[in-house]
Amino acid sequence: xxxxxxxxxxxxxxxxxxxxxxxxxxxxxxxxxxxxxxxxxxxxxxxxxxxxxxxxxxxxxxxxxxxxxxxxxxxxxxxxxxxxxxxxxxxxxxxxxxxxxxxxxxxxxxxxxxxxxxxxxxxxxxxxxxxxxxxxxxxxxxxxxxxxxxxxxxxxxxxxxxxxxxxxxxxxxxxxxxxxxxxxxxxxxxxxxxxxxxxxxxxxxxxxxxxxxxxxxxxxxxxxxxxxxxxxxxxxxxxxxxxxx
Ligand code: MN3
Numbered sequence: 001x002x003x004x005x006x007x008x009x010x011x012x013x014x015x016x017x018x019x020x021x022x023x024x025x026x027x028x029x030x031x032x033x034x035x036x037x038x039x040x041x042x043x044x045x046x047x048x049x050x051x052x053x054x055x056x057x058x059x060x061x062x063x064x065x066x067x068x069x070x071x072x073x074x075x076x077x078x079x080x081x082x083x084x085x086x087x088x089x090x091x092x093x094x095x096x097x098x099x100x101x102x103x104x105x106x107x108x109x110x111x112x113x114x115x116x117x118x119x120x121x122x123x124x125x126x127x128x129x130x131x132x133x134x135x136x137x138x139x140x141x142x143x144x145x146x147x148x149x150x151x152x153x154x155x156x157x158x159x160x161x162x163x164x165x166x167x168x169x170x171x172x173x174x175x176x177x178x179x180x181x182x183x184x185x186x187x188x189x190x191x192x193x194x195x196x197x198x199x200x201x202x203x204x205x206x207x208x209x210x211x212x213x214x215x216x217x218x219x220x221x222x223x224x225x226x227x228x229x230x231x232x233x234x235x236x237x238x239x240x241x242x243x244x245x
Contacts, residue, residue, distance in 0.1 A: 072116030115187030128231035
């Protein structure tokens with residue numbers, strides 16, 4: 001029987017060898033931005049600030065990345081500064097997988113700001129103007145099998161995004177082999193849930209900072225526009241990596 005403390009030591013000291021959710025490692029391999037350790041760094045956007053126009057405006061991308069994401073990284077580093085050696089060797093994903101085991105005085109700060117860093121690092125990679133493109137290959141087949149088709153999936157995901165009260169995220173994730181749609185409040189990520197088996201494939205930030213300049217209170221319009229900027233190549237690759245892990 002592995003105790004929580006031993007599990008933490010394994011995660012902290014044996015880089016790349018933690019055993020709780022090996023399939024996450026594959027998903028992580030497709031996400032170089034989340035592989036770093038303390039002190040964490042703000043990853044560059046993988047495209048220009050105007051790359052998602054007109055669906056997501058340039059000023060929003062500037063503020064969202066340069067101010068909001070940057071603040072999560074800064075606050076995460078501040079919180080971890082005195083937390084000690086084991087925690088300085090953990091990726092942000094490790095930290096979020098082991099929130100329960102963090103010292104109480106930093107747990108909430110890491111949950112909010114580590115979550116903010118992780119979610120946004122994924123989110124930037126999940127965006128790409130797709131000219132009406134849709135999922136392909138294995139992911140398209142799984143979406144059809146699970147939801148009945150792409151339009152049905154879009155409808156369910158959009159409804160989930162609209163249902164978030166206040167700030168949070170909508171997610172498409174995979175739990176073992178099953179696709180799931182869900183939401184998280186604030187900067188929580190599905191990987192921190194107790195079963196620790198959900199891998200996020202696609203996330204939509206529905207914090208007001210993600211859309212208010214252009215869409216004001218019209219979150220539904222922002223959600224509709226989002227379908228034009230989903231990087232289905234990246235999302236599909238995350239799904240495939242998970243299948244083979
Ligand atoms: Mn955000």
